Amino acid sequence: MKYIIRENHKNDNLSPIIVLKGSKVKLGEHSNDNGPWPNWVYCYSLDGNGEGWTPIQIIHIEENSGTVLEDYSAYELEVNQNDIVEGYNELNGWIWCRNEHNIYGWLPINKLDELKKKQELF
Numbered sequence: 874m875k876y877i878i879r880e881n882h883k884n885d886n887l888s889p890i891i892v893l894k895g896s897k898v899k900l901g902e903h904s905n906d907n908g909p910w911p912n913w914v915y916c917y918s919l920d921g922n923g924e925g926w927t928p929i930q931i932i933h934i935e936e937n938s939g940t941v942l943e944d945y946s947a948y949e950l951e952v953n954q955n956d957i958v959e960g961y962n963e964l965n966g967w968i969w970c971r972n973e974h975n976i977y978g979w980l981p982i983n984k985l986d987e988l989k990k991k992q993e994l995f
Contacts, residue, residue, distance in 0.1 A: 874959070878954055878957075878985060886947065894942060895941065897939070911966075914929050914932060916939070927945060928945075928965055946977075950972055950977075950978035952980065958972050966981060
């Protein structure tokens with residue numbers, strides 16, 4: 874499905890966690906289940922090369938650590954109002970998207986509007 878960006882979004886995480894299925898991660902803060910982004914946990918790669926919010930659905934939790942159940946990247950796209958993206962996977966208020974330059978990353982659904990067929994550009 875294609876979306877038009879309603880509001881600019883900047884990526885504040887300069888070292889997003891990127892892990893492969895089966896990787897172990899250190900668990901940090903859990904998101905507020907009553908807040909706008911439920912079901913996320915902040916994870917740290919064990920090699921110290923990345924961190925970021927990870928959907929709790931893809932982590933097998935083992936006390937203060939976890940095993941990632943599928944390949945995952947916490948990369949967030951940087952977009953500007955009126956940019957067009959294609960969305961692939963919606964999870965916990967965010968959508969995994971591809972921009973017109975073939976770069977993939979997460980965007981919050983509240984910054985996107987679904988494009989109608991006649992508006993699609995790519």
